[in-house]
Amino acid sequence: MKPRCPVSLAALVGLIFLAAGLARGVDAKAAGRPNILFLFADDQRADTIAALGNPVIQTPNLDRLARGGLAFTRAYMQGGMQGATCVPSRAMLLSGRNLFHIDEKLLRDETWPAAFGRAGYTTFMTGKWHNGGKSIGKSFQIARSVFAGGMGNPLQLELWNLVDGKLAEQHLAKEHAVAAFADQAIGFLQNHQAGPFFAYVPFDAPHDPHIVPPDFPLKYNPATIPLPPNFLPQHPWDNGEMTIRDEKLLPWPRTPEAVKAYLAEYYRYITYLDQQIGRILDALAASPHATNTIVVFSADSGVACGSHGLIGKQSVYEHSLRVPLLISGPGIPAGQRTEAMCYLFDVLPTLGKLCGVTGPTTSEGLDFSATLRNPLARARPQMLFAYRNVQRAVRDDRWKLIRYPQVDKTQLFDLQNDPQETINLAASPEHASRVKSLTSLLEQQQKEFGDAAPLTVATPQPAAWTPPKQRSAQPKSKPPLEKKSEDDL
Ligand SMILES: [Ca+2]
Known part of the structure; x- marks a missing residue:
């Protein structure tokens, strides 16, 4: 049967999608704007990407992103007012506000994902939330397999879906949490059709415990892992946070052997995360969104892993505050690096600029989109941590x-x-x-x-x-304590 008027099949399909989009409240003005796929790691140091110079780690998919986009070598999280720096870091990222203005725990501020939603974007997230369950529905329209926060064995996490703006439908991860998040992200990319999207995929990896599926084949030999050049057995003085949980993951004095073994497990977890990111990138490449999506990879913080005698990220050294930041997409230079300095809370204001999205009035981040056009363009002249x-x-x-x-x-x-x-x-x-x-x-x-x-x-x-006294290291009968002078204390 011939149609009465000469409408091509493609145009008809387009009209159907447009109608479906309008029915779902998609702003027609948002059509044609780039999509955002934001991949966010947890405690991944900036120096853990092979293509950016790490001599031993294998990160073929992050390398792919680095080759296809712009790598920031001076991107930072600003710090924290508590040991669990994941929480303020994510609050800063999503709100665009600085460390001294955020509500760390509950994310009461207006967020950038909500602004993308108001501008006609479909907003989706899967992964680790960690900013109060009630705030998630204010930021995202769709959230699947959400890890509400804290820490746990990634093979046994309790995950949640967003239903009517609230976390409901609890389920257990049937596989490693990172794979579960990747599955959800892939499902979204494969099924999304109408209008631009903002997809946020915050992983809980490679945060300790460094547990990967038992059958993951790649293992690093600790003997071949270089000791961090700033390795110390102990921090030279009390930095104010010497015995927090993260610092107790290895005993004092830190030994080269213990740190190399720790790094071998950390690197293995990063390579596993890289493999799962590869699955998401493959799904994007095979989708209709391949050429109109800005892909961002970053992390909420670095971590010490033996640098300066520290293990955690509760310091203002480069290893703990500097984060990887790779941005690729239409119009962004491929395979280049920039020394422009920026904070994580500058990233969404920049993406907002690229997508024509007006952010929350409370956002304070800097738009560094000039650097995305010209990697020599500077962003911030100085940074406070x-x-x-x-x-x-x-x-x-x-x-x-x-x-x-x-x-x-x-x-x-x-x-x-x-x-x-x-x-x-x-x-x-x-x-x-x-x-x-x-x-x-x-x-x-x-x-x-x-x-x-x-x-x-x-x-x-x-x-x-x-x-502090470490049980395993103490002899059963203690020698008598010698009186110490002030200088020894
Ligand atoms: Ca973290």
Whole structure:
């Protein structure tokens, strides 16, 4: 039977999709705008991608993203006011607000995903939420297999679906949580048809415990893993967070053998995550969205893994705050790197600019889309970092000053010549004026961001630190304690 008017099949299909989109409230103005696929790792250091220079790790799919897009080598999370820095990091990312303005636990602020939704995007998430179950429905229209937060064995996680704006329909992961999240992301990419989408896939990997499916074949030999160049058996003084859970994952003093074994398991988990990301990228490539999707890969923080004698991410060193950030998509240079400095909370304001989405009025992030057109374009001239009231830092293009107010300690690093932060120049007379000017910059940045924490305290604590007694390392009959002088404490 011939149609009465000459409408092609493609046009007819298009009309049906448009009608379906309008029926679901999709804004016709949003048509043609790029999609967003945001892949977000948990505690993945910036130096864990093979294509960006890690000599031993295997990350063929992150390499694929690096080759196809722009890699930021100076992207950071700003810090945390609590040990579980996943929570503030995700709150900053989603709200576009800085560390001193967010509600860390419940994400009461308006979010960027909600703004994308208002602009006609279909908003979807699967993965680790961690910002209060009630806030998820305010940000996303669809959420499947959500891990509500905290930690757990990824082979046995309780997951939830979003139903009528609330987390309901609890189910157990039938496979590794990372694979369950990848399955949901793939299902969404395969089934989504009308209008642009914002798909957010925050993993709970490679956060410890570093558990991968038992049959995952790749294993790293600890003997072949290089020790971090800034490895130390113990942090040289009390940084204010020496015995938090993460620091107890390995005993003191940290040994090269223990750190290499720990890194071997961490790298294995990253390679497993990389494999699952590869499945999602394959599904995107095979979908109708392949050429009009901006793909972002980043992480909520780094982690120390033996650097500076630390294991966790409760510090303001580069290994813990610098994050991988790969962005690819239409119009974005492929296979290039940029030294433009930015925070995670600048990413969604930038994507909003690219997609013509007006963000929440409370968003404070910087639009660095100029860098996506020209990798030489700078973003932020300096960065402020903070951890509770015990650490503050500022960096500019070359220098970084870290201040520990509670123990009256200061570090100055030349990041250009010492990117591993191993040589403290703060006491060197030739750098005295630099310490002064960077301290002023730190104070000025604190004012700008609304950080009232003092950089000095009236009565500093002793800086020296002794590890707590470790049961397994203690002999059954203890030798008598010697009286120690103030300097030894
Ligand atoms: Ca994290």
